[in-house]
Amino acid sequence: xxxxxxxxxxxxxxxxxxxxxxxxxxxxxxxxxxxxxxxxxxxxxxxxxxxxxxxxxxxxxxxxxxxxxxxxxxxxxxxxxxxxxxxxxxxxxxxxxxxxxxxxxxxxxxxxxxxxxxxxxxxxxxxxxxxxxxxxxxxxxxxxxxxxxxxxxxxxxxxxxxxxxxxxxxxxxxxxxxxxxxxxxxxxxxxxxxxxxxxxxxxxxxxxxxxxxxxxxxxxxxxxxxxxxxxxxxxxxxxxxxxxxxxxxxxxxxxxxxxxxxxxxxxxxxxxxxxxxxxxxxxxxxxxxxxxxxxxxxxxxxxxxxxxxxxxxxxxxxxxxxxxxxxxxxxxxxxxxxxxxxxxxxxxxxxxxxxxxxxxxxxxxxxxxxxxxxxxxxxxxxxxxxxxxxxxxxxxxxxxx
Numbered sequence: 315x316x317x318x319x320x321x322x323x324x325x326x327x328x329x330x331x332x333x334x335x336x337x338x339x340x341x342x343x344x345x346x347x348x349x350x351x352x353x354x355x356x357x358x359x360x361x362x363x364x365x366x367x368x369x370x371x372x373x374x375x376x377x378x379x380x381x382x383x384x385x386x387x388x389x390x391x392x393x394x395x396x397x398x399x400x401x402x403x404x405x406x407x408x409x410x411x412x413x414x415x416x417x418x419x420x421x422x423x424x425x426x427x428x429x430x431x432x433x434x435x436x437x438x439x440x441x442x443x444x445x446x447x448x449x450x451x452x453x454x455x456x457x458x459x460x461x462x463x464x465x466x467x468x469x470x471x472x473x474x475x476x477x478x479x480x481x482x483x484x485x486x487x488x489x490x491x492x493x494x495x496x497x498x499x500x501x502x503x504x505x506x507x508x509x510x511x512x513x514x515x516x517x518x519x520x521x522x523x524x525x526x527x528x529x530x531x532x533x534x535x536x537x538x539x540x541x542x543x544x545x546x547x548x549x550x551x552x553x554x555x556x557x558x559x560x561x562x563x564x565x566x567x568x569x570x571x572x573x574x575x576x577x578x579x580x581x582x583x584x585x586x587x588x589x590x591x592x593x594x595x596x597x598x599x600x601x602x603x604x605x606x607x608x609x610x611x612x613x614x615x616x617x618x619x620x621x622x623x624x625x626x627x628x629x630x631x632x633x634x635x636x637x638x639x640x641x642x643x644x645x646x647x648x649x650x651x652x653x654x655x656x657x658x659x660x661x662x663x664x665x666x667x668x669x670x671x672x673x674x675x676x677x678x679x680x681x682x683x684x685x686x687x688x689x690x691x692x693x694x695x696x697x698x699x700x701x702x703x704x705x706x707x708x709x710x711x712x713x714x715x
Contacts, residue, residue, distance in 0.1 A: 324374075326418035326706070327355040328458075329411075329442075331427075331435050332362035333383040333391070334337035335544045335616045336575060341517050342426050343368040345458065348699035352707060357418050358409070361435070365576065367601050375415060378407055380655045386548055386639040408438040415445055421710055424456040424487075429478035430501070433471075440603045443482045454713060455483045456706070460517070460619050461490025462500045462644045485709065486510045487702050489517040489619075491694045500647060514702045515695025518620065520604050520627035527605035535606035539570040539675075540630075541614045542603065542621060544637075549578065549616060551663075552635050553586050555671055556614055557594065564679055568611055570594045573603065602651050604628065614671070614680060617645035622652065626644065627696065631678040634659040635666055656681065 330342035339360055346358045350373050351601035358370055360637030361378040368375075379688040383398060385389040393399050397619045406707065415423075426432075444454035457479065458612055468474045479486070488497055492513045506513070541556045543549020553572055560566055574583050587596035597687050600606065607613055608628040615621045625632040634652070646663075653660035659678040661670055695701075 322419075324357050324418040324420040325349070325553050327359060327415065327418060327426055327453075328424045328428065329358045329359045329361075329439075330458075331360070331381070331432050332365075333381065333388060333432075333434075334386060334548065334577075335387060335618065336365055336577065337544060337620050338362075338426055339358070339365055339368065341460065343370060344517050344699050345424075345578070345702060346370060346373050347519075348703045352700075353704035354703065357414070357420065359414065361407070363368075363577070374418075377448045378410055379403070381407075386642070388434065393459070396708075398476075403435040404437045408441055410447055411438050413441055415442060419513070420446075420453055421713075422454045422706060423455055424458050424706075426458045427460075428457065429475050430457070430459055432669065433474075433509060440482075446545065447482070451713075453711060454485060456485035456487060457483050458702075459486060459488050460644070461495045462647050464644050465500060472503055476503055479507050479510075481497075484510060485512065485706075487512055487514050487705070489514050489698045489702070491515055494694055495651065498642055500644070512705055514705070515642070515698035516623050516626065517698035517702070518623040518696050519699070520624040521696055522625075524608045524627050527602075527608045530605070532605065533609065534602075535571060536609040537568060537611050538606070538609075539565050539568055539612045540573065540603075540607055540610045540613065541570060541576075542573045542575075544575055544618050544621060545618055548637050548639055549575065550582055550586075550665065552616060554589075555666055555668055557571065557586070557637075558668035559675070560594065560641070561670035562668055565597065565612060565675060566594070572596045573599045573606075575599045580617035598692070612675060614675070617649040619648070622648065622658070623694075623696065626652075626694070628658060631682060633661060633671070633674045633678045634658045635661045635663050635671070640665045 324693050330339050332338040346356050347358045356373050358373050358375045361381055363382055365378045366375060380394045381391050384392050384412055393403050443455055483642055487506055523566045543552050560570055590596045604624050607624055607630055610630050612631045613625050613632045617634045636649040638646050649660050652658045659674050662673040
């Protein structure tokens, strides 16, 4: 490959496959924007259901034929026609992804979560990695990982993760703060990958959004209780319980706003909206969520990575009901540590009821918001996107040298 052709290579191919919620793709979009601002040419590849409002202006975004999980067990993956994916579908998507690689020949292939998750997608990811590593010069292979890994139930799966990472990947970006969570807290075998591990800080734009909201003078949502459930695919119980908890809570007369993610079926959305009494607004999730949160009286949410960073950035009192369905442990583990630090109020999903949620609201109000409590503690790093871009650029320069 001569220098002229090498200069035409894309800098980063960023792959993300969201199957249930939308947290993965939202976090990946924040990374893509940071890379773009840092001057990197990015191709953003997504294989989940299309999500609007990702803010990818100026970034080459590629939508593969979408796939989603049938349920929270992740046992069955469905295609765009809600049929289980088969060999022909896999072959078609694999060839599309490999063709994309050949056209853009990125210097870096960054894959969100894999091999510490998304094992169902190895039919296309392993060939992608093999092609990238065999290129001349080979692409760097990086894993973009949130702060906590869902602990595998079986030792052989853990061994598979370590083997695939050590053989295939050059870099591991853990998007968390080592003062809060270290990789070994959720993955004791982390020593095997430690030499390639870089803690970036949390990937969020909440700080900038809060500052902009406070300068805008807009008062929309002031004094409200904001109830959110991420993408909505597994949030129905929380939304319905919140409706029943309102009259039992100290905020029974305050205005409430239920924000419903795009993955909640329209029939369920209409049923929840139709059952809401006066004083409660039910609407689909909004792009100004952080601005609303910054003016709210209280937040009630699940324990996803993005939402919790937004709650902490705004300083609003937060009641968190972490999703614990299937084999999911990540939200519960994060929420328990935050609750132990007195930064949020935890209500277990297993014991969720109108009464327990109302009690959680009362406790959160008594404790106050996170802002005052955070001032007494070491703040978390919230510059993870910019730090990932900085480190990636340094790695590219080193590889070129």
